[in-house]
Amino acid sequence: MKTIFAKSIPGRQGLMPDAPAAPAAAHLPQDLLRPAAPRLPEVSELDVMRHVSELSRRNFGVDTNFYPLGSCTMKYNPRFMEHVASLDGFTKLHPLMAQLRGAGHFTQGALEVMYETEQLLCEITGMAAFTLHPMAGAHGELTGVMCIAAYHRDKGNKKTKVICPDSAHGTNPATAALAGYDVVNIASVDGMIDPEHLENALDDDVAAVMMTCPNTLGLFERHLERIVALTHAKDALLYYDGANLNAILGKMRVGDVGFDVVHLNLHKTFATPHGAGGPGAGPVGVAERLTPFLPVSRVVKLKDGRLFLDYDYPKSIGYMAPFYGNFGVVLKAYAYILRQGREGLTRVSEYAVLNANYMRKRLESHVEIPHDRLCMHEFVASAVAQAKQGVKALDVAKALLDKGHHAPTVYFPLIVKECLMFEPTETESRETMDQFVDDLIEILSLAGTDPAFLQHAPHTTPVGRLDETKAARDMVLTDDA
Amino acid sequence: MPYIPHTPEQTQEMLKVVGVESLEALFQDIPASMRPKSFNLPPGMSERAVCARLEELARANKTDVVSFLGGGFYDHHIPAIVDALSSRGEFLTAYTPYQAEASQGTLQAIFEYQTAVSRLLDMDCANASVYDGGSALFEACMMAVRATKRSRIVVDESLSPIYRTMLATYTTNLQLELATVPHGGGVSDMQALLAAIDDKTAAVVVQNPTFFGTIHDYTALFAQAKAKGAVSVLTCYPVLQSILKTPGQMGADVAVAEGQSLGLPLSFGGPYLGIMTCTREIVRQMPGRIVGRTVDHQGRTGYVLTLQAREQHIRRAKATSNICSNQALCAFRAYVTLCVLGPQGLARMAEDAVDKAHYAAARLAALPGVRLLSDAPFGNEFAVVLPRNAHEVVDKCASRGLVPGFPLGGYFAGMDNVLLVACTEKTSREQIGHLAEMVGGLL
Numbered sequence: 036m037k038t039i040f041a042k043s044i045p046g047r048q049g050l051m052p053d054a055p056a057a058p059a060a061a062h063l064p065q066d067l068l069r070p071a072a073p074r075l076p077e078v079s080e081l082d083v084m085r086h087v088s089e090l091s092r093r094n095f096g097v098d099t100n101f102y103p104l105g106s107c108t109m110k111y112n113p114r115f116m117e118h119v120a121s122l123d124g125f126t127k128l129h130p131l132m133a134q135l136r137g138a139g140h141f142t143q144g145a146l147e148v149m150y151e152t153e154q155l156l157c158e159i160t161g162m163a164a165f166t167l168h169p170m171a172g173a174h175g176e177l178t179g180v181m182c183i184a185a186y187h188r189d190k191g192n193k194k195t196k197v198i199c200p201d202s203a204h205g206t207n208p209a210t211a212a213l214a215g216y217d218v219v220n221i222a223s224v225d226g227m228i229d230p231e232h233l234e235n236a237l238d239d240d241v242a243a244v245m246m247t248c249p250n251t252l253g254l255f256e257r258h259l260e261r262i263v264a265l266t267h268a269k270d271a272l273l274y275y276d277g278a279n280l281n282a283i284l285g286k287m288r289v290g291d292v293g294f295d296v297v298h299l300n301l302h303k304t305f306a307t308p309h310g311a312g313g314p315g316a317g318p319v320g321v322a323e324r325l326t327p328f329l330p331v332s333r334v335v336k337l338k339d340g341r342l343f344l345d346y347d348y349p350k351s352i353g354y355m356a357p358f359y360g361n362f363g364v365v366l367k368a369y370a371y372i373l374r375q376g377r378e379g380l381t382r383v384s385e386y387a388v389l390n391a392n393y394m395r396k397r398l399e400s401h402v403e404i405p406h407d408r409l410c411m412h413e414f415v416a417s418a419v420a421q422a423k424q425g426v427k428a429l430d431v432a433k434a435l436l437d438k439g440h441h442a443p444t445v446y447f448p449l450i451v452k453e454c455l456m457f458e459p460t461e462t463e464s465r466e467t468m469d470q471f472v473d474d475l476i477e478i479l480s481l482a483g484t485d486p487a488f489l490q491h492a493p494h495t496t497p498v499g500r501l502d503e504t505k506a507a508r509d510m511v512l513t514d515d516a
Numbered sequence: 517m518p519y520i521p522h523t524p525e526q527t528q529e530m531l532k533v534v535g536v537e538s539l540e541a542l543f544q545d546i547p548a549s550m551r552p553k554s555f556n557l558p559p560g561m562s563e564r565a566v567c568a569r570l571e572e573l574a575r576a577n578k579t580d581v582v583s584f585l586g587g588g589f590y591d592h593h594i595p596a597i598v599d600a601l602s603s604r605g606e607f608l609t610a611y612t613p614y615q616a617e618a619s620q621g622t623l624q625a626i627f628e629y630q631t632a633v634s635r636l637l638d639m640d641c642a643n644a645s646v647y648d649g650g651s652a653l654f655e656a657c658m659m660a661v662r663a664t665k666r667s668r669i670v671v672d673e674s675l676s677p678i679y680r681t682m683l684a685t686y687t688t689n690l691q692l693e694l695a696t697v698p699h700g701g702g703v704s705d706m707q708a709l710l711a712a713i714d715d716k717t718a719a720v721v722v723q724n725p726t727f728f729g730t731i732h733d734y735t736a737l738f739a740q741a742k743a744k745g746a747v748s749v750l751t752c753y754p755v756l757q758s759i760l761k762t763p764g765q766m767g768a769d770v771a772v773a774e775g776q777s778l779g780l781p782l783s784f785g786g787p788y789l790g791i792m793t794c795t796r797e798i799v800r801q802m803p804g805r806i807v808g809r810t811v812d813h814q815g816r817t818g819y820v821l822t823l824q825a826r827e828q829h830i831r832r833a834k835a836t837s838n839i840c841s842n843q844a845l846c847a848f849r850a851y852v853t854l855c856v857l858g859p860q861g862l863a864r865m866a867e868d869a870v871d872k873a874h875y876a877a878a879r880l881a882a883l884p885g886v887r888l889l890s891d892a893p894f895g896n897e898f899a900v901v902l903p904r905n906a907h908e909v910v911d912k913c914a915s916r917g918l919v920p921g922f923p924l925g926g927y928f929a930g931m932d933n934v935l936l937v938a939c940t941e942k943t944s945r946e947q948i949g950h951l952a953e954m955v956g957g958l959l
Contacts, residue, residue, distance in 0.1 A: 036620075036817075039628050039855055049856040050595050052941050055868035059759045062874045063893050067731050067761055072859035073636045080597060083855045087625070091606040094621030098605025111519055112609050115563050121599075124574025129585045130785035131922050135914060136907050144576030145784045158557055170647040170786060173828070173840040184689050199833075209828035209838035215689030218833040255545035286543045288552040302841070306519075310845025311622040312612040312644070312805060314787035330685075353685030357588075357650045357678045357774075358785025370570055374518055376560030385539040386520050389527070392534040392542060409536075409545060436618045441611075447829070464521040465530060491813075496617035498818035506808035506822040512641040512799070513631040 036093070036497075039086050040514045043076040050080055093497045095441050097308075101467050103394075105413045105444040105456025106204070106251060108281050108303035115374070116307060116367035125366060130358035139343050146342035149359060150334045152369045153318075159372075159380065160277070160297055161290025162320030167360040168330045172278055174355065175298030175317025176210040176245075178330060181352045182321060183243045183272050183296060184214055185328040189350060192270065194242035200228050202252060202448050204276055207245045216242060223450060226252045226406045230261045237269050243296075247276040249283070249411035251448040253391065253456070263293035272296060272325075280304040281460070282388060282411035285381030295322045304383075305368035316364035330355045386461035387412040390468060394459055397472045401479050405451055413458035415451050418479075426482035426489045428453040433500065434481070434492040438474040518560065582947050583919040584876070586897045586938020587727070588649065588676050589788075590777045592755060592865065593942055598779040598852045607848055612805070612841065616820045623819035626807040626844065629851035636757050636854065636862075637771045638764025639793035644805040645847040646839060649774025650682040652790030653721065653751050655837055656770040657683065657692075659794070659801040660719030660747035662836070667692050668716045672709060674699035674726035675751065677927040683721075692718075702728040702889035702899050702934075710740050717746040724752050724760070728936070729873075729897030730890060731760060738767040747798070754778055754791060754850075755869070756895045758862040763793075770794045779853030780846055789846035800826060803837030805844070865941045869896035872939035872948065879952035880937070885959055889934055897938040899924065903959055906935040913954050920951055 059068060078086070095102070102109035120126075124144060133142040153165040169175035180197065187194050197211035198219045208218040219241070221232045228246065237244075244266045248256045256262065266273045272295040281304045289297045301307055302315035309315070321329060331351045332344035344359075375383065388411055395414045399407055403417045418428045432442030432455070444456040459468055481489055493499065522530070527539070536542055561569070583591065602608065606621060613619030613626075630642040646652045657669050669687075671680060673696050684694060697708045704726055713720055720741045725731045738748040750768040752760075755777045763771035775789030776782070794802055800823060808822030828835040857865065873896045880886055885903030902909055906923035913920045925932035939948070 036624065038624070038631070040631060047858075048860055049858045050597070051861050052593065052857070052865045053868060054864060055871045055941075057867075057871050059863075059867045059870050062870055063731065063895075067733055067893055069757075069759055069761055069765075072863060073638075073758055073762075075632055075635060075857075075859045075862065076855050077858050077860075078855060080595075080856055083852065084597060084601070086855075087601045087852060088604075090621035090625050091601075091604045092621065093619075093624070094606040094610055095615075095618040096606045096609035098609045100618075102611065104611055107611055109609075109611055113519055115567070117603065117608075119567060119570040122570065122574040124571075124577045124579055126781035126783050127579040127591070128577050128784040129583055129591065129782045130589060131585045131587055132583070132919065133784075134926070135910055135919065135922075141578035141581065141914070142784070144573035147576065148573055155557065158555070161553065170651070170843075171839070171841045173838045174647060174651075177838060181685075181689065204840075205827075205829040205832050205835070206838050206840045208833035209831070209835040212833040212835075213838050215691075257545070259550065260547075283546070285552065285555050287546050287550050288555070291553045292550050300841075308608045308845075309611045309841070310608055310843075311610040311619070311626075311848070312844035313841040314647075314843045314846055315841045316787075352688065354650075354678065354681045355685060356786065357648055357682065357788070361786040362784040363781075363787050366570075370566055373558070373561050373566045373569065374563065377555055377557035379518055379560040380557065381555070382517055382520060385542065386517075386522060388542045389522075389530055389534065389539060392536075393530045396533050396535070409534075409542060411545075432615065433617065436615060441618060442615050462519050462521070465526050493617050497620045498617055498816050499812040499814055501616050501812050501818045501820050502810045503820050503822065506810035506820045507825075509808070509810070510641075510796075510799070510822070511809040512627075512806060512822075513634045514628065515631065515635075 036089060038514050039076045039078060042082060043078055045077055047077045047079055049078055049083060100439060100441050101463060101471055102441040103443050103457045103459045104441060105458040108458060108460060110306055110460035111462035112306050112308040116370050119370045120363050120366040133344055143342060146334050148366055148369050150336055150342055152365055155372050156318055156320060160320050161288030162297060163323040164326045164329060165318050165320045166329045167318045167365050168356045169317035169319055170356055170361050171313060171315045172298055172300040172317040173206040173210060175319045176206055177213055178355050179274055179296040179298055179319045180210055180214040182325050182328040185352050186325055187242050194240050196240045197242055198236055198244045200246060201450050202250045203245055203247055207276060226254050227257055228262060230258045230265060233262060234265055237265055239269060241269060241271045243272045243274050245274040245276060247279055249279050252406055252415050253410040253413040254406055255411055278303060282384055284384040286384055290322060295325060301364055301368040305371045307364050307367040314361050314364055316361040328352055383461050390459040390461060390463060394457055394468050394472060401476050413456060416455045417451050418453040418455060421479060421482040422453045424482045425486040428455050430489040430492060431455060431478055434478045434489050436493040437495045440471050581917050581919055584921045584937045584951060585919055587922050587936060588774055589782060590938060590940050591782060591942055592777050592940050594779050595853060595856050597856055598849050601852050602845060602849050613821060620818060623807050625848055625851055627809060627819050629847050630807060632851060632854045633791050634793055636754060637793045638762035639771050640796040641799050642793040643802050644807060645843040646790035646792055646804050647843060648788040648790045649751060649772060650679040652772035652792045653679050654683055654686045655803050656749045656772050657719050659770055659798060660749060662801050663747055663798055664718045664745060666716050666718035668695060668718055670695045670697060670712045670717055670720045672697055672704050672722045674704050674728055675721060675723040676727045703730045703892045704732050706737060709737055713741055713744050713746055715744060717744060719747045719749050721749045724750060725895045728889060728899045729894040730892040731895055733761060735766045756866050759866045769798055775850045778850035780849055787843060787846055789843045789850055801836060804839045804842055868941035869939055872943045873898060875945060876937060876939055876948045876951060879948055880955060883956045883959060899934050899936050902933045902935055905932050909955060909958050912958055918950060918954055920955055
């Protein structure tokens with residue numbers, strides 16, 4: 036398919052704003068102006084509509100295909116949340132308006148959304164306070180680890196290390212490094228964090244342990260209570276990667292269990308669309324002793340019910356975002372939580388876990404399941420048997436695309452060979468899962484009869500398997516190269 | 517059960533397949549001691565009831581005021597086609613395009629976005645967005661630190677104070693020195709900036725237009741940086757970039773921008789878009805998603821995420837950044853905006869905003885006791901010195917439905933009387949007349 040640049044016709048115009056009364060040259064010296072216009076496409080509005088619509092037909096989304104992408108929680112995104120987030124009263128609000136001394140009352144509705152969302156997230160997780168500033172899950176991790184660093188600095192602790200189990204998301208070690216820490220890896224045993232390994236690694240230099248529970252194998256950490264005790268005994272803090280909150284809503288609150296920091300991926304658990312990679316939002320909740328270090332500003336409610344932004348927290352780590360985080364995404368999560376309520380959120384986890392276990396049971400006699408016990412909202416399978424027949428996890432993934440399903444996550448976590456990680460989520464019906472499982476079983480059986488067919492999959496997508504080595508070597512990153 | 521399709525019968529059948537008695541039994545791995553101490557949330561509400569609640573909250577915000585607020589975030593017209601295309605589910609509900617064959621639409625759109633913003637800023641390549649202009653600026657500094665293995669970052673004080681604060685926050689735990697060069701009366705102090713670059717400097721960071729709205733040519737500064745082995749970082753305003761001398765022409769190594777003005781609503785602070793571009797020499801230091809063009813086994817053109825070996829999911833603690841999800845849909849909105857406006861449309865939008873701002877500046881400067889903060893060239897935003905406290909003026913005007921600009925006293929010492937005033941193509945001359953009358957009446 037041609038690019039929009041290849042479709043450009045010099046002189047053709049798209050949407051034209053009103054003409055200015057005077058050109059820029061009337062106001063600015065020539066040597067500060069651009070000598071030639073940028074070579075953006077010169078196309079009509081209909082050209083853009085047709086071009087981008089054609090692009091859309093070359094894409095999978097949750098609206099079009101089942102997306103059992105483990106670790107990513109690709110559930111249905113109700114359009115209602117898009118509707119409320121697009122109300123003029125929110126989208127037209129300039130963020131600096133809230134910082135005008137006398138105009139705080141212009142933004143009371145938005146501040147109330149933020150205040151209430153923070154309260155709701157506190158109740159959902161059992162944490163003492165929340166900040167909505169982080170603009171994505173990994174950004175939330177950075178915010179949380181920076182709060183941890185500020186806590187230790189404030190106490191005069193000289194701590195230089197953060198422990199990340201090998202089952203952790205790749206963002207965890209990257210975050211710890213970006214926050215200035217040395218990263219210590221510890222190996223899982225039987226899919227669980229091993230308390231002895233942890234104890235050995237836990238010296239006085241450890242600032243925090245970052246963990247995911249249920250972990251990236253979809254399993255609940257059996258030694259959680261000991262892990263909490265061991266970590267706190269060394270005055271290290273315990274970080275909860277909340278990307279998997281879909282598994283535990285109403286069943287466990289991380290604050291009650293003893294975690295000190297948690298980030299939530301609003302775009303996962305609270306159903307805002309992924310948008311091909313964002314925007315998301317990664318609010319961070321902390322235990323009482325960490326609240327002084329949260330980013331500023333914070334939303335505060337006065338006795339008379341008025342809300343204002345308070346910047347007066349001398350121990351705060353500072354600004355993580357230019358303003359108050361991805362407010363538009365927070366709005367969607369807020370509407371989603373109101374829609375679901377207590378019972379609804381509990382049901383989200385119950386059905387997310389039911390669906391994952393149902394798929395696991397239906398697949399267990401067709402593919403190896405390394406930890407075949409009750410899983411949480413996702414589970415991991417291994418295509419090792421198929422690999423002996425020449426068919427890799429990647430081939431299985433590509434063949435699923437031919438069947439109209441998005442592939443599961445492959446080769447993650449790194450600790451399982453030929454890993455396939457499934458997460459159906461609670462919004463998928465039994466019929467959808469059955470169709471997927473039937474198709475997957477057929478693909479797995481082809482490994483014994485026609486491996487070449489799978490090795491060359493996909494066959495029905497707009498392009499076949501792409502040469503990634505060439506892409507990295509030639510580096511054609513714009514239409515000009 | 518909102519959004520859950522199971523019938524009670526199906527639930528029972530599925531529980532039977534799993535081999536447990538009840539939904540609750542699925543959670544037997546969580547011991548009783550770890551169960552929630554409370555879960556006191558309100559009961560669920562119908563779609564209609566939530567809608568009414570959110571409409572009420574939206575009305576509690578006052579958005580019908582005439583506003584001259586800017587500060588790097590501007591109320592430009594958003595073409596209707598942007599909402600129409602970006603709400604298509606195939607883009608809206610897609611995931612990061614790891615399975616390239618099923619995501620050619622997103623990948624090609626990102627590739628075209630990279631091309632468009634690279635051309636707009638006159639740079640070689642771009643990533644597929646980071647969170648916002650401020651985090652883009654931090655990431656640009658980290659690129660410079662990695663590329664030069666140096667630790668000193670020279671920052672112009674006329675850069676957005678919001679971004680300077682973010683930069684200070686992000687670098688707290690890193691062994692970096694932030695050297696801030698004081699502004700010269702509301703403009704970049706070019707001599708001081710030149711003098712501040714030494715052999716230990718990793719990056720020199722400037723903004724065009726500056727936070728005060730003034731426009732500069734940093735060519736000589738960037739040449740000096742190059743001579744000293746430092747990386748030049750320029751943060752700019754993409755709409756004006758359609759008419760201003762470009763970062764590429766000035767010799768910037770990394771150019772970043774807040775992309776909000778390209779088709780994103782103000783939305784009380786986010787989601788916004790970090791535009792990030794650089795020269796080819798330094799691209800391997802660039803964080804975030806980058807799309808490259810390649811071929812499939814039949815020689816057909818296709819697109820993939822590339823240079824992934826830099827990223828967190830592969831390199832873990834040694835990655836260029838921890839960025840995982842980004843602002844792809846925001847980049848998509850900017851892409852559609854750039855396509856539908858084209859070079860002429862974008863330039864018109866920019867020139868109209870500049871023309872309105874100059875009209876507003878003339879009207880305000882004609883008031884008794886009012887003068888422009890500096891006589892440097894400016895674009896669609898400018899700072900005026902009032903004969904009285906700007907906060908008080910803003911408060912009084914706001915209570916009458918007009919926000920005349922942003923008072924700078926909170927961000928810059930000694931600037932209690934300075935007001936930052938922004939226009940866009942949406943500002944009318946009539947509104948500017950009201951602004952001048954209202955401010956004039958208060959002096």
